[in-house]
Amino acid sequence: MAYQLLRFALSSRHPEPRMFRQPGRLRDTYDAVIIGAGGHGLASAYYLARDHGMRNIAVLERGYLGGGNTGRNTTIIRSNYLTPEGVAFYDESVRLWQDLAADFDLNLFYSNRGHFTLAHTDSAVRTMRWRAEVNKHLGVNSELVGPEDVKSACPQIDLSCGGHAPILGALYHAPGAIARHDAVAWGYGRGADQRGVEIHQQTEVTGIDVEGGKVKGVNTSRGYISTPKVLCAVAGFTPRVTHMVGLRTPIFIHPLQAMVTEPMKPWLDTILVSGSLHIYVSQSARGELVMGASLDPYELHSTRSTLDFVEGLAAHMLDMFPFLSHARINRQWAGMADMTPDFAPIMGKTPVEGFYLDAGWGTWGFKATPVCGKTMSYTVANDRNHPLIEGFGLARFENYQLTGEKGAASVGH
Amino acid sequence: MKLLNCPVNGSRPVSEFAYGGEVRAMPPADCTDPQWADYVFHRSGIPGVKVEWWYHIASGTWFYAERDVSLDRILRTWLPGESPEGEIR
Ligand SMILES: Cc1cc2nc3c(=O)[nH]c(=O)nc-3n(C[C@H](O)[C@H](O)[C@H](O)COP(=O)(O)OP(=O)(O)OC[C@H]3O[C@@H](n4cnc5c(N)ncnc54)[C@H](O)[C@@H]3O)c2cc1C
Numbered sequence: 001m002a003y004q005l006l007r008f009a010l011s012s013r014h015p016e017p018r019m020f021r022q023p024g025r026l027r028d029t030y031d032a033v034i035i036g037a038g039g040h041g042l043a044s045a046y047y048l049a050r051d052h053g054m055r056n057i058a059v060l061e062r063g064y065l066g067g068g069n070t071g072r073n074t075t076i077i078r079s080n081y082l083t084p085e086g087v088a089f090y091d092e093s094v095r096l097w098q099d100l101a102a103d104f105d106l107n108l109f110y111s112n113r114g115h116f117t118l119a120h121t122d123s124a125v126r127t128m129r130w131r132a133e134v135n136k137h138l139g140v141n142s143e144l145v146g147p148e149d150v151k152s153a154c155p156q157i158d159l160s161c162g163g164h165a166p167i168l169g170a171l172y173h174a175p176g177a178i179a180r181h182d183a184v185a186w187g188y189g190r191g192a193d194q195r196g197v198e199i200h201q202q203t204e205v206t207g208i209d210v211e212g213g214k215v216k217g218v219n220t221s222r223g224y225i226s227t228p229k230v231l232c233a234v235a236g237f238t239p240r241v242t243h244m245v246g247l248r249t250p251i252f253i254h255p256l257q258a259m260v261t262e263p264m265k266p267w268l269d270t271i272l273v274s275g276s277l278h279i280y281v282s283q284s285a286r287g288e289l290v291m292g293a294s295l296d297p298y299e300l301h302s303t304r305s306t307l308d309f310v311e312g313l314a315a316h317m318l319d320m321f322p323f324l325s326h327a328r329i330n331r332q333w334a335g336m337a338d339m340t341p342d343f344a345p346i347m348g349k350t351p352v353e354g355f356y357l358d359a360g361w362g363t364w365g366f367k368a369t370p371v372c373g374k375t376m377s378y379t380v381a382n383d384r385n386h387p388l389i390e391g392f393g394l395a396r397f398e399n400y401q402l403t404g405e406k407g408a409a410s411v412g413h
Numbered sequence: 414m415k416l417l418n419c420p421v422n423g424s425r426p427v428s429e430f431a432y433g434g435e436v437r438a439m440p441p442a443d444c445t446d447p448q449w450a451d452y453v454f455h456r457s458g459i460p461g462v463k464v465e466w467w468y469h470i471a472s473g474t475w476f477y478a479e480r481d482v483s484l485d486r487i488l489r490t491w492l493p494g495e496s497p498e499g500e501i502r
Contacts, residue, residue: 239458250454298432301460301483306415308428341454397454398447 037061043373066185085391093371104187115176215354236336263287433466
């Protein structure tokens with residue numbers, strides 16, 4: 001450690017290799033353009049280059065790599081969803097996570113913790129049982145457990161939650177995990193870069209050129225690029241980009257806030273979620289308690305954060321963990337969540353030929369980063385929706401065939 | 414604390430209000446299925462100044478608010494059936 005620091009101090013050049021190149025000028029044309037260098041855009045670029053032999057690709061990022069929701073999320077990874085489409089999809093993602101660090105040769109701090117979704121009411125217990133049965137039927141490891149199991153996994157918890165929201169049971173999902181979000185973006189970015197993909201930061205897409213219902217190119221803050229394929233993976237900016245191609249979608253933007261405490265000794269092994277108390281919490285490798293709540297209640301295109309949020313969340317944390325009354329809050333922040341009416345994503349081909357969407361990831365898309373990369377790269381390369389994303393098409397709204405995940409996604413993310 | 418001006422009760426903390434979404438025209442009853450689906454599901458998700466429904470929970474008052482949804486600034490509020498003119502606060 002000391003030697004490492006010294007090396008940085010004494011070296012006039014940066015002593016470590018850079019994670020990725022900084023390509024100079026944009027080329028006039030690419031085989032595909034990916035808008036957004038978040039985890040989803042970079043993962044798609046990585047698998048396009050690695051598995052589909054498409055290397056003449058530009059990833060365009062208006063800000064900096066990983067600076068969107070990827071770098072703002074609370075990193076919960078799980079597959080205990082409610083619909084068969086959802087469970088199959090997220091389960092594949094959890095599988096992909098397992099060897100990702102080896103694949104990248106980069107420590108992702110992937111940490112398998114186990115995940116409890118607490119039930120404080122009879123109806124919540126019923127939903128947990130439903131989810132457990134759907135999960136088990138589809139081969140996902142989930143169980144309905146009692147309050148005593150929660151207590152033995154987390155002895156510090158007040159099972160009565162201050163007396164007003166006693167814990168009646170929980171959905172326990174053993175594969176639940178957390179990971180280091182930045183490293184995921186860097187790993188995919190480096191892997192894509194090494195295979196020839198160009199990542200252009202500080203490059204905003206300002207328009208999309210569509211002729212005769214087909215994508216021809218994109219206008220950027222650094223000039224025009226011609227390309228037959230555009231993948232839109234811009235999370236909280238999705239409505240602005242779909243507006244460029246005249247596509248109507250149900251996506252609406254609300255902020256999602258989060259905060260961390262000062263670091264403390266490790267005491268919380270598991271991930272805990274409570275829909276009734278509007279909290280979820282885990283302890284990071286650094287020792288900070290990483291906490292979040294539900295969405296802000298109204299539309300806002302901004303990453304401002306509020307004192308109301310800290311007060312409300314802290315009060316509910318104290319219901320569960322009264323001993324934390326002296327813990328201090330270190331940081332708070334927000335991201336813009338691209339929400340859908342059924343809490344499932346919108347993915348795949350669109351009525352505009354060559355325009356592909358990976359959006360509607362709202363408050364729950366980090367865990368899906370690998371599987372989104374896999375399925376969107378397949379979809380872009382073959383101009384055919386990957387079978388795993390069939391339930392997530394934009395046309396489901398027109399056809400009144402929603403993929404209802406609200407019961408599994410609204411606070412749990 | 415963020416304040417919102419209720420046209421009946423005056424300036425109140427925003428936590429006393431519920432958001433009702435953007436004001437939109439309902440298509441006629443004999444519209445097509447796709448038109449109805451568009452109305453039910455699709456939204457104008459882009460930022461800008463929007464006229465929205467807001468509800469003061471304690472007094473049961475629905476009203477209109479014109480709000481910049483990037484800056485979170487409320488430009489004016491008024492009751493249905495009344496005119497917003499001169500109400501800028
Ligand atoms: C507080 C918070 C907590 C969350 N917690 C969890 C969780 O615990 N588990 C989970 O699974 N998910 C969680 N999520 C959701 C998750 O963060 C997102 O769904 C996911 O990270 C989306 O990744 P992305 O790559 O699609 O988008 P982003 O990482 O947002 O990347 C999109 C990028 O596109 C860029 N961009 C936008 N417009 C343009 C343009 N015109 N031109 C060029 N570039 C553009 C942006 O600058 C941005 O960098 C959380 C989200 C938030 C905000």
